[in-house]
Amino acid sequence: MSIEEEFERVGLVPVVVIDDARHAPGLADAMVRGGLPIAEVTFRTEAAAEAIQAMAQNKDMLVGAGTVISVEQAERALAAGAQFIVLPGFSAEVVEFCQQRGVPVFPGTTSATEMMAAIKLGLDTLKFFPAEANGGASAIKAYGGPFGGLRFIPTGGISAANLAEYLALPQILAVGGSWMVPQKKIAAEEFDEITELCREAVSLAQELRKE
Numbered sequence: 001m002s003i004e005e006e007f008e009r010v011g012l013v014p015v016v017v018i019d020d021a022r023h024a025p026g027l028a029d030a031m032v033r034g035g036l037p038i039a040e041v042t043f044r045t046e047a048a049a050e051a052i053q054a055m056a057q058n059k060d061m062l063v064g065a066g067t068v069i070s071v072e073q074a075e076r077a078l079a080a081g082a083q084f085i086v087l088p089g090f091s092a093e094v095v096e097f098c099q100q101r102g103v104p105v106f107p108g109t110t111s112a113t114e115m116m117a118a119i120k121l122g123l124d125t126l127k128f129f130p131a132e133a134n135g136g137a138s139a140i141k142a143y144g145g146p147f148g149g150l151r152f153i154p155t156g157g158i159s160a161a162n163l164a165e166y167l168a169l170p171q172i173l174a175v176g177g178s179w180m181v182p183q184k185k186i187a188a189e190e191f192d193e194i195t196e197l198c199r200e201a202v203s204l205a206q207e208l209r210k211e
Protein backbone atom coordinates (compact mmCIF):
# COMPACT_ATOMS: atom_id res chain seq x y z
CA MET A 1 0.00 0.00 0.00
CA SER A 2 1.36 3.45 -0.86
CA ILE A 3 1.63 6.11 1.82
CA GLU A 4 -1.24 8.05 0.22
CA GLU A 5 -3.39 4.90 0.27
CA GLU A 6 -2.60 4.35 3.95
CA PHE A 7 -3.51 7.99 4.74
CA GLU A 8 -6.78 7.53 2.87
CA ARG A 9 -7.55 4.21 4.55
CA VAL A 10 -7.22 5.71 8.04
CA GLY A 11 -8.49 9.20 7.09
CA LEU A 12 -6.26 10.88 9.66
CA VAL A 13 -2.64 12.04 9.94
CA PRO A 14 -1.81 12.63 13.62
CA VAL A 15 0.59 15.52 14.18
CA VAL A 16 2.94 14.64 17.05
CA VAL A 17 4.92 17.18 19.06
CA ILE A 18 7.31 15.28 21.30
CA ASP A 19 9.64 16.93 23.81
CA ASP A 20 11.56 13.86 24.94
CA ALA A 21 12.37 10.88 22.71
CA ARG A 22 12.06 8.58 25.73
CA HIS A 23 8.27 8.95 25.33
CA ALA A 24 8.39 7.76 21.70
CA PRO A 25 8.18 3.94 22.10
CA GLY A 26 5.22 4.16 24.50
CA LEU A 27 3.50 6.64 22.22
CA ALA A 28 3.96 4.40 19.17
CA ASP A 29 2.50 1.43 21.07
CA ALA A 30 -0.44 3.55 22.26
CA MET A 31 -1.20 4.72 18.73
CA VAL A 32 -0.99 1.22 17.27
CA ARG A 33 -3.33 -0.06 20.00
CA GLY A 34 -5.71 2.80 19.15
CA GLY A 35 -5.80 1.78 15.48
CA LEU A 36 -4.02 4.93 14.36
CA PRO A 37 -0.55 3.79 13.31
CA ILE A 38 0.56 6.99 11.54
CA ALA A 39 2.61 9.87 12.95
CA GLU A 40 3.82 13.14 11.47
CA VAL A 41 6.51 14.00 14.02
CA THR A 42 7.16 17.72 13.88
CA PHE A 43 10.70 19.04 13.60
CA ARG A 44 9.80 21.72 16.11
CA THR A 45 11.55 20.05 19.02
CA GLU A 46 15.13 18.93 19.58
CA ALA A 47 13.85 15.41 20.18
CA ALA A 48 12.22 15.05 16.74
CA ALA A 49 14.87 13.02 14.89
CA GLU A 50 15.46 10.68 17.81
CA ALA A 51 11.70 10.30 18.31
CA ILE A 52 11.23 9.38 14.63
CA GLN A 53 13.95 6.77 14.95
CA ALA A 54 12.36 5.31 18.09
CA MET A 55 8.79 5.30 16.74
CA ALA A 56 9.91 3.74 13.45
CA GLN A 57 11.22 0.73 15.44
CA ASN A 58 7.57 -0.21 15.83
CA LYS A 59 7.02 -2.04 12.56
CA ASP A 60 3.27 -1.37 12.61
CA MET A 61 3.87 2.41 12.55
CA LEU A 62 4.14 4.65 9.51
CA VAL A 63 6.36 7.51 10.71
CA GLY A 64 7.14 10.71 8.86
CA ALA A 65 8.54 14.14 9.67
CA GLY A 66 6.56 17.36 9.79
CA THR A 67 7.44 21.05 9.97
CA VAL A 68 10.38 20.36 7.68
CA ILE A 69 11.53 23.75 6.38
CA SER A 70 15.01 23.04 4.99
CA VAL A 71 16.93 20.42 3.02
CA GLU A 72 19.17 19.96 6.04
CA GLN A 73 16.16 18.99 8.20
CA ALA A 74 14.83 16.71 5.46
CA GLU A 75 18.21 14.95 5.37
CA ARG A 76 18.15 14.48 9.16
CA ALA A 77 14.57 13.21 9.02
CA LEU A 78 15.40 10.64 6.34
CA ALA A 79 18.52 9.53 8.20
CA ALA A 80 16.29 8.94 11.24
CA GLY A 81 13.99 6.72 9.16
CA ALA A 82 11.17 9.10 8.19
CA GLN A 83 9.01 7.48 5.50
CA PHE A 84 7.40 10.72 4.36
CA ILE A 85 8.10 14.44 4.68
CA VAL A 86 5.60 17.20 5.39
CA LEU A 87 6.36 20.92 4.96
CA PRO A 88 4.28 23.69 6.52
CA GLY A 89 4.74 25.79 3.37
CA PHE A 90 5.90 25.39 -0.20
CA SER A 91 9.62 24.98 -0.97
CA ALA A 92 10.64 23.75 -4.43
CA GLU A 93 14.12 23.03 -3.07
CA VAL A 94 12.90 20.68 -0.32
CA VAL A 95 10.29 19.06 -2.59
CA GLU A 96 12.90 18.33 -5.28
CA PHE A 97 15.32 16.96 -2.70
CA CYS A 98 12.66 14.49 -1.48
CA GLN A 99 11.70 13.55 -5.03
CA GLN A 100 15.36 12.80 -5.84
CA ARG A 101 15.42 10.51 -2.81
CA GLY A 102 12.14 8.87 -3.87
CA VAL A 103 10.37 9.90 -0.66
CA PRO A 104 6.73 11.05 -0.63
CA VAL A 105 6.57 14.77 0.17
CA PHE A 106 3.57 16.90 1.09
CA PRO A 107 4.22 20.65 1.09
CA GLY A 108 1.78 23.04 2.70
CA THR A 109 -0.17 25.31 0.39
CA THR A 110 -3.00 27.78 0.90
CA SER A 111 -3.01 29.72 -2.38
CA ALA A 112 -3.63 29.03 -6.06
CA THR A 113 -0.08 30.25 -6.79
CA GLU A 114 1.45 27.66 -4.46
CA MET A 115 -0.80 24.93 -5.84
CA MET A 116 0.35 25.77 -9.36
CA ALA A 117 3.99 25.61 -8.26
CA ALA A 118 3.33 22.21 -6.67
CA ILE A 119 1.61 20.87 -9.80
CA LYS A 120 4.62 22.01 -11.85
CA LEU A 121 6.79 19.70 -9.73
CA GLY A 122 4.45 16.78 -10.43
CA LEU A 123 2.70 16.71 -7.05
CA ASP A 124 -0.97 15.85 -6.66
CA THR A 125 -1.35 15.55 -2.87
CA LEU A 126 -0.77 18.65 -0.74
CA LYS A 127 -1.08 19.74 2.85
CA PHE A 128 -3.47 22.69 3.32
CA PHE A 129 -2.09 24.61 6.29
CA PRO A 130 -3.24 26.29 8.46
CA ALA A 131 -6.62 25.01 7.36
CA GLU A 132 -9.12 26.78 9.62
CA ALA A 133 -7.31 30.12 9.41
CA ASN A 134 -7.41 29.95 5.59
CA GLY A 135 -11.06 29.36 4.92
CA GLY A 136 -11.33 25.75 6.02
CA ALA A 137 -13.40 23.23 4.12
CA SER A 138 -15.18 25.86 2.02
CA ALA A 139 -11.85 27.17 0.69
CA ILE A 140 -10.73 23.64 -0.22
CA LYS A 141 -14.05 23.06 -1.97
CA ALA A 142 -13.50 26.24 -4.02
CA TYR A 143 -9.98 25.15 -5.03
CA GLY A 144 -11.54 21.91 -6.29
CA GLY A 145 -12.84 23.89 -9.29
CA PRO A 146 -9.58 24.90 -10.95
CA PHE A 147 -7.53 22.17 -9.24
CA GLY A 148 -9.72 19.08 -9.61
CA GLY A 149 -6.67 16.82 -9.82
CA LEU A 150 -5.36 17.82 -6.38
CA ARG A 151 -6.04 16.07 -3.10
CA PHE A 152 -5.50 17.74 0.25
CA ILE A 153 -4.48 16.98 3.81
CA PRO A 154 -5.96 19.93 5.69
CA THR A 155 -4.26 20.57 9.03
CA GLY A 156 -4.49 23.27 11.69
CA GLY A 157 -7.51 23.94 13.86
CA ILE A 158 -9.31 20.68 13.07
CA SER A 159 -10.77 18.44 15.77
CA ALA A 160 -13.69 16.05 16.32
CA ALA A 161 -15.96 19.11 16.34
CA ASN A 162 -15.35 20.12 12.71
CA LEU A 163 -13.93 16.92 11.17
CA ALA A 164 -17.23 16.24 9.36
CA GLU A 165 -16.99 19.38 7.21
CA TYR A 166 -13.66 18.21 5.83
CA LEU A 167 -14.31 14.50 5.38
CA ALA A 168 -17.47 15.33 3.41
CA LEU A 169 -15.28 16.62 0.55
CA PRO A 170 -14.06 14.14 -2.06
CA GLN A 171 -10.77 16.00 -2.58
CA ILE A 172 -9.69 15.40 1.02
CA LEU A 173 -7.34 12.44 1.32
CA ALA A 174 -7.04 12.63 5.10
CA VAL A 175 -7.21 15.23 7.86
CA GLY A 176 -4.16 16.20 9.92
CA GLY A 177 -4.29 17.23 13.54
CA SER A 178 -2.97 16.90 17.04
CA TRP A 179 -6.22 16.52 18.99
CA MET A 180 -5.83 12.75 19.45
CA VAL A 181 -2.16 12.98 20.51
CA PRO A 182 -2.05 16.00 22.86
CA GLN A 183 1.49 17.17 23.61
CA LYS A 184 0.75 17.32 27.36
CA LYS A 185 -0.54 13.76 27.46
CA ILE A 186 2.58 12.55 25.62
CA ALA A 187 4.80 14.40 28.10
CA ALA A 188 2.84 12.93 31.03
CA GLU A 189 2.95 9.44 29.44
CA GLU A 190 -0.84 9.15 29.62
CA PHE A 191 -0.71 6.47 26.97
CA ASP A 192 -3.99 4.70 27.78
CA GLU A 193 -5.80 8.00 27.29
CA ILE A 194 -3.99 8.54 24.00
CA THR A 195 -5.06 5.06 22.86
CA GLU A 196 -8.66 5.94 23.69
CA LEU A 197 -8.46 9.31 21.89
CA CYS A 198 -7.00 7.57 18.83
CA ARG A 199 -9.78 4.95 18.88
CA GLU A 200 -12.44 7.65 19.10
CA ALA A 201 -10.87 9.67 16.28
CA VAL A 202 -10.57 6.63 13.99
CA SER A 203 -14.13 5.49 14.58
CA LEU A 204 -15.47 9.02 13.99
CA ALA A 205 -13.47 9.34 10.77
CA GLN A 206 -14.72 5.95 9.53
CA GLU A 207 -18.33 6.87 10.33
CA LEU A 208 -18.08 10.24 8.58
CA ARG A 209 -16.47 8.66 5.53
CA LYS A 210 -19.50 6.35 5.17
CA GLU A 211 -21.99 9.23 5.17
Ligand SMILES: O=C(O)C(=O)C[C@H](O)[C@H](O)COP(=O)(O)O
Binds near residue numbers: 044155158177178
Ligand atom coordinates in the same frame (compact mmCIF):
# COMPACT_ATOMS: atom_id res chain seq x y z
O1 LIG B 1 4.07 22.21 12.62
C1 LIG B 1 3.42 21.96 11.62
O2 LIG B 1 3.92 21.72 10.52
C2 LIG B 1 1.99 21.89 11.73
O3 LIG B 1 1.36 21.16 11.01
C3 LIG B 1 1.35 22.78 12.73
C4 LIG B 1 0.42 22.15 13.70
O4 LIG B 1 1.08 21.36 14.62
C5 LIG B 1 -0.64 21.34 13.04
O5 LIG B 1 -1.31 22.16 12.16
C6 LIG B 1 -1.56 20.74 14.02
O6 LIG B 1 -2.48 21.67 14.35
P1 LIG B 1 -3.58 21.42 15.42
O7 LIG B 1 -4.26 20.14 15.09
O8 LIG B 1 -4.46 22.61 15.28
O9 LIG B 1 -2.85 21.36 16.74
